[in-house]
Amino acid sequence: MREFLRQREEVFFENVHRMRRKDGSYQWVEVRGRVVERDDAGRPLRVAGVQSDISQRRELETRLERLSAGVPGALFEYRRDPNGRDSFPFCTDKISELLELTPAQLRQSAGHLLKRVHPQDVAPLLRSLLVSVQNLTPWRHSYRVLLPSGEERWISGMSQPRRADGGATLWSGYLWDTTQEHALRERLDMLVENVPGLLYQSRLEPDGRKHFAYASKGAIALYGVTPEQMCSDAQSVFARFERADFDSGMQKLAASARDLTLWSHDYRVNLPGQPQRWVRAQARPQRLPGGAVQWHGYAQDVTEARAQASRLQEAQQLLDHLMREMPVALCMVDQDGLFYYRNRAFEQYFGYGPEEVITRERWWHEVYPDEDYRAQMWRQWNDAKANAPQHGGRILPGDARMWTRSSGQRIMSVSGMAFGEHYLLAFVDQTEQHARSEMLREMAYIDALTGVANRRQLDLTLKAEWGRCRRSGQPLALLMIDIDLFKAFNDLYGHQEGDECLAAVAGALRAGLSRAHDLVGRYGGEEFLCVLPMCDLDGGLRKAETLRQAVQDLAVVHEGSNVAGVVTVSVGVAAQLPDELGDAQQLVAQADRALYLAKQQGRNRVAGG
Structure with missing residues (x-):
């Protein structure tokens, strides 16, 4: 203690240490x-202060550390x-992984953390704390930290403030690493913005x-309004529709x-x-x-396309409060197999009341009603438990x-x-992220x-099938x-009919491919390409x-055709055994030459090359 005071220049001091009792035990x-x-x-000559026995609190903190070890x-x-002095009287050891700062450093001063915060994020962080302390409202904020290792990391935090003795303010909260989440969000935003x-x-x-629940930045170019305006005032968009088109759309x-x-x-x-x-x-x-209907959609400016055709959230109480209120x-x-603890988010997600008894058998049958899928998840769960010791007791996300x-x-x-035979489990809802990713995949x-x-x-x-057939x-x-x-056809009937014709032909071609591994796609304009693996000439x-014949049987009238009076197609066919010397583009060129031959021979026919 003497050495501690000698090394410090501050007037105020704070220290935690152990002292031996008369019976030889420590407090x-x-x-x-x-x-x-x-x-x-x-050097200090006289000090004034208070000593408190915090042995019980330390014991609770130790329990808290063990219980929170599985929380991400x-x-x-x-x-x-x-007086403006701030510190972290308590934090779990996970803080070292997040900030590369020890709990002891943060107990001395919160300034150690502030020095880690990215310069651009310091002012917004302090403002968010000021609002929380003035209004005693929940604090939630995300910011970047720059670690001594050179890594930039995103940290998100949430806490509930309360007044303490002497006018101080205490926040009980939770910090977690959201670097990967921010990277995924940036990647997703980039994908959305570039569609x-x-x-x-x-x-x-x-x-x-x-009303609109979400809009990408494409709203600016399409409707002349920002995404925020579009979501706050749908009429700002609807007012720009041609009235007759709006009525038919509704x-x-x-x-x-x-x-x-x-x-x-x-x-x-x-506009x-x-x-x-x-x-x-x-x-x-x-x-x-609740009965609402939500549409997930895509809109694109087709002006040029149409023109070209005529012309896209005290220690035991703290633990209970934090775990119960955290957004996981x-x-x-x-x-x-008894679920002896569930937080509020768990009850909200899965619909269980706080008094309901949940057993392992009941849980597995209710959340995995399909027998085959339940068996698959049971195997994965047993594998995850078996592998937990290799990861320090952690059950990896799945x-x-x-x-x-x-x-x-x-x-x-x-x-x-895993804590011996007890388990702490965390569930994060990924439904919307998966749905949005699937929507973007389909669009691509x-x-x-x-x-x-x-x-x-x-x-x-074509590239994949070429390699597979070669092997x-x-x-x-x-x-x-x-x-x-x-x-x-377009000149005679217009581009709307032309689009419908393209869609009808595509449907007939797709319906005519009976094997699961065959593929038809739009190659460009009015051209289509069928890829037929394991098929000879x-x-x-x-x-x-x-x-x-399937296209001709559609009987789409084409009075401008001198071939059959209905919409027809010409087909060029090419086939070969893929080898190391050739590539798929040679086969495409061969099929294209065969198509040219079919046209030369009078159209509405098949030619092989």
């Missing part, structure tokens, strides 16, 4: 006070005195109100809400000082709890489809910690107009398909003729 003591007098050399983050208590057009969510409430929306069918609409938009635009939108509806669903299970009483099936990320690989594979998916599939020694066939006299010719 933990916390000393708080101030240096009253120093000698000429600056650090629990803390932050104190700010009226040409507008991604959005619109909602129809049971009372008839219509009729389609009502039918989509009633039948939960895909909503699709082309409409005109009038101040700009020429009138055409927008094409598609959205898939979803019935929400938590439960603890004993050796007999996704699972779980049935909840409150909102049906959800995708949960499940992780935890499906042609929006025809619903078949786009050029990117065709190129990837297995099987042939690969390609069908290059072109709609005969399609320009004349004869098989390709037979399949081409079947598809040609």
